[in-house]
Amino acid sequence: MSKMLEGKVALVTGGSRGIGAAIARALAKDGADVAISYASAKDRAGSVVAELKALGVRAKAFQADQGKTAEVGNLIAAVGSHFGRVDILVNNAGVLVLGEVHDRANNLTEFDRMFDINVRGVAAAVRAVAPLMTDGGRIISIGSVVGESTPFAGAADYSGTKAALLGLTRGWARDLGPKGITVNAVQPGPIDTDMNPSENGEFSDTQKSLTALGRFGTAEEVAAAVTFLASPSASYITGSTITVDGGFNA
Ligand code: NAP
Numbered sequence: 001m002s003k004m005l006e007g008k009v010a011l012v013t014g015g016s017r018g019i020g021a022a023i024a025r026a027l028a029k030d031g032a033d034v035a036i037s038y039a040s041a042k043d044r045a046g047s048v049v050a051e052l053k054a055l056g057v058r059a060k061a062f063q064a065d066q067g068k069t070a071e072v073g074n075l076i077a078a079v080g081s082h083f084g085r086v087d088i089l090v091n092n093a094g095v096l097v098l099g100e101v102h103d104r105a106n107n108l109t110e111f112d113r114m115f116d117i118n119v120r121g122v123a124a125a126v127r128a129v130a131p132l133m134t135d136g137g138r139i140i141s142i143g144s145v146v147g148e149s150t151p152f153a154g155a156a157d158y159s160g161t162k163a164a165l166l167g168l169t170r171g172w173a174r175d176l177g178p179k180g181i182t183v184n185a186v187q188p189g190p191i192d193t194d195m196n197p198s199e200n201g202e203f204s205d206t207q208k209s210l211t212a213l214g215r216f217g218t219a220e221e222v223a224a225a226v227t228f229l230a231s232p233s234a235s236y237i238t239g240s241t242i243t244v245d246g247g248f249n250a
Pocket of ligand 1: 014016017018037039041065091092093094095096117142143144187188189191192194195196
């Protein structure tokens, strides 16, 4: 029996670990050929690629700093040239830097770097990929619940990057709708990864207590929403956001 995404090519940025690696695995299980990008974890990216190939799909890892526009453009071109097409772009690579606005250690250099990676790099990727995508194309960006509400101090800059993605998602849906390309976001709540470990003292306890389910989510629970949006079943969903947060924003 043919799989849902057979014949499709997906690029998952930041696919070497965490949520991105889980998304890459889930897309491959559904039959898509998968490219992943990474910043520096070459060995981990190589292990993910080996897992993807073991699922019977084509897979390749590309080093590209999401915070550098030229590297993002080269990444999309390299994926297009290696696989012959790009049907699904998952903008997952992201960084989190916490710090309160009045804290002297919290400076604008970190603010700029976070916006460069979490927002500007995504805008560069969408600009580069849109001309390569055809009818049925899918663009999915990983936002965050804190793009919608910020229930603790120290996350303003990060929240700002994720809120920006929501506005861009709605606008890009309008721009690319006539080409038959859908553009959506998935906003996770607390997910157990290197970025946000589930056992991290007061910070993780606070996050758990803010969810209705009383626990962190898994990367696979986020990946399930991404594969749904990438699938033919989601053909009439665009400009939308799916929240996967255990009730954090309920
Ligand atoms: P993670 O475990 O820290 O993994 C981050 C991934 O992004 C890695 O593959 C990393 O590559 C890559 N990356 C980081 N900076 C990059 C750059 N400059 N260029 C290219 N790739 C870069 O993070 P995660 O928790 O899986 O988060 C994935 C996404 O979900 C992010 O956008 C994050 O904001 C969002 N999110 C996470 C949570 C959570 O609770 N974990 C909640 C809401 C939203 P290397 O391995 O090479 O460093």
